[in-house]
Amino acid sequence: MAETKLEPGTELPALTVTPDKYVPHRYAGASGDFNPIHIDPEFAKAVGLPGNILHGLYSMAQVARAATQAAGGDPRALKRLSVQFRGMGRPEAEIKVTGTVREERNGRVVVDTVAEQDGNQIIRNAEAELQI
Amino acid sequence: MPDAPVGKQYPPFEYEVGREKVREYANAVGESDPVHHDPEAARAAGFRNVVAPPMFCVVYSAGAMGPAILDPEIGINLMLMVHGGQEFQWGEPVCAGDTITTTARLADVSEKNGMTFYVFESESKNQEGQTTVKATWTNIVRAG
Numbered sequence: 336m337a338e339t340k341l342e343p344g345t346e347l348p349a350l351t352v353t354p355d356k357y358v359p360h361r362y363a364g365a366s367g368d369f370n371p372i373h374i375d376p377e378f379a380k381a382v383g384l385p386g387n388i389l390h391g392l393y394s395m396a397q398v399a400r401a402a403t404q405a406a407g408g409d410p411r412a413l414k415r416l417s418v419q420f421r422g423m424g425r426p427e428a429e430i431k432v433t434g435t436v437r438e439e440r441n442g443r444v445v446v447d448t449v450a451e452q453d454g455n456q457i458i459r460n461a462e463a464e465l466q467i
Numbered sequence: 468m469p470d471a472p473v474g475k476q477y478p479p480f481e482y483e484v485g486r487e488k489v490r491e492y493a494n495a496v497g498e499s500d501p502v503h504h505d506p507e508a509a510r511a512a513g514f515r516n517v518v519a520p521p522m523f524c525v526v527y528s529a530g531a532m533g534p535a536i537l538d539p540e541i542g543i544n545l546m547l548m549v550h551g552g553q554e555f556q557w558g559e560p561v562c563a564g565d566t567i568t569t570t571a572r573l574a575d576v577s578e579k580n581g582m583t584f585y586v587f588e589s590e591s592k593n594q595e596g597q598t599t600v601k602a603t604w605t606n607i608v609r610a611g
Contacts, residue, residue, distance in 0.1 A: 352497055365488075365495035367529050382546075391550045396496040396522040403521070408500055409512070410560060413521045417554035417603075 341405065341444045341467050347434040350401035354389060354426045362393045389424030394450050394458050401432035402446060402463040414443060415464035424450075424457040434463065442467060471576040471585070472540050479570045480530035486563035489519045492526055509562070516563040524555055524600040528589055531569035532604060535587055541573060543585060543608055551584065552605035559597040566594045574603070581610040 359373045368390055371378040379387045395418050406412035424430065434448030444465050450458035486506070493503035498520040501508035509517045519526075536543060561567060568591065575586040587604040 358495070361495040365492040366526055392522065392525050392553070393496060395553060396498075396520070399520070399522045400496065400498060410500075410502065410518055410521055413557060415554070415556045416521070417552070419552045420550050 341436050341439075341446075341465065343436050343438055343444075345436040347401060347405040347432075347436075347446060347448065350397065350404065350432040351429055352397055353429045354393070354424075356426050358393070358426055359387055359389055362390050366390065366392065368392075384423065386425065389426060389457075391420040391424070391458075394420075394424045394430065395461075397430055398432050398448055398450055398458055398461050398463070401434065402448065402465060405434070405446070406465040406467060412466045413463065414466055416461065418458045418461040420457070421459050422452075422455045422457045424452055428452050430457070434461075439467075471542075471573065472538075473573055473576055475538070475540070475573045477531060477535045477538070477571045479568050480528075482527035482530060482567045482569070484519065484527065484561055484563050484565045484567060486517050488526065489517050489523065489563055492523050493520055496520065496522065506563075514560065514562050515565075519561040519563075521555070521557050521600075523561060524557070524591065524602065527561070527567040528569045528571075528591060528600070528602060531571045531589055531591075532587065535571040535573065536585075536606065538573075541576075541585065543606065547609045549607050549609075550604075551607035552603075554603040556601045557599070558601075559593055559595075559599050561593065561599050565599075567591050567599060583608045583610075 363369045376387045432450045434446045446463040448461045571589040574588040577584045585606045589602045591599045
């Protein structure tokens with residue numbers, strides 16, 4: 336697997352993913368979170384949302400995936416991930432995860448990362464710590 | 468809110484990790500690496516069995532977090548709650564066949580700009596007593 340050399344200032348390879356219409360349903364089944372705002376467009380609109388929205392933890396999983404891939408793909412490389420959820424992720428629109436290495440210490444790097452969709456940050460102030 | 472039982476611990480929740488559940492979760496989030504799907508590939512990479520993606524921790528933690536977030540003594544209004552932030556610190560990887568026990572506690576409650584921040588912490592350990600993840604869950608409730 337291609338591995339990016341991670342040092343302060345390195346930009347992570349961007350991860351892009353377009354969750355299809357039924358991703359929230361599959362994620363609901365996989366995670367057990369069946370909150371109707373994620374799977375029922377009518378319910379979501381009735382409570383003031385533009386439609387059913389992605390699970391925040393699904394979007395966080397995309398940030399985790401981008402960080403792990405940048406470290407070479409070993410799931411053991413991801414040691415810590417801290418995020419703030421903002422805005423709302425929607426199915427059927429591209430999510431782009433980007434990140435930059437901020438510092439290196441003790442064989443680990445700290446990466447500042449965000450997930451954006453349609454110009455909005457749906458995950459911001461995210462910090463990933465990777466074993467390198 | 469002022470009477471929120473900060474420090475309250477919730478009963479441990481035990482979760483047995485199944486291979487098909489790991490695959491289902493990996494498929495749902497787009498984790499296509501064979502170590503999450505194929506036991507042989509996982510063993511070749513040094514795992515006991517198919518290994519869960521790190522974020523699978525939300526699956527085995529859910530049974531511990533649910534009763535905490537729904538605790539009437541805390542009284543969170545779910546209709547006004549949003550998931551504001553999340554932190555995980557991972558330890559030992561989790562593989563199919565593991566039994567993970569998670570305990571949760573209400574760590575902090577604070578108010579800012581008319582919103583109440585409920586911070587929960589959880590820790591999950593495997594059948595050997597090794598910590599697999601420590602988590603901090605921040606839920607924000609808007610003023611009703």
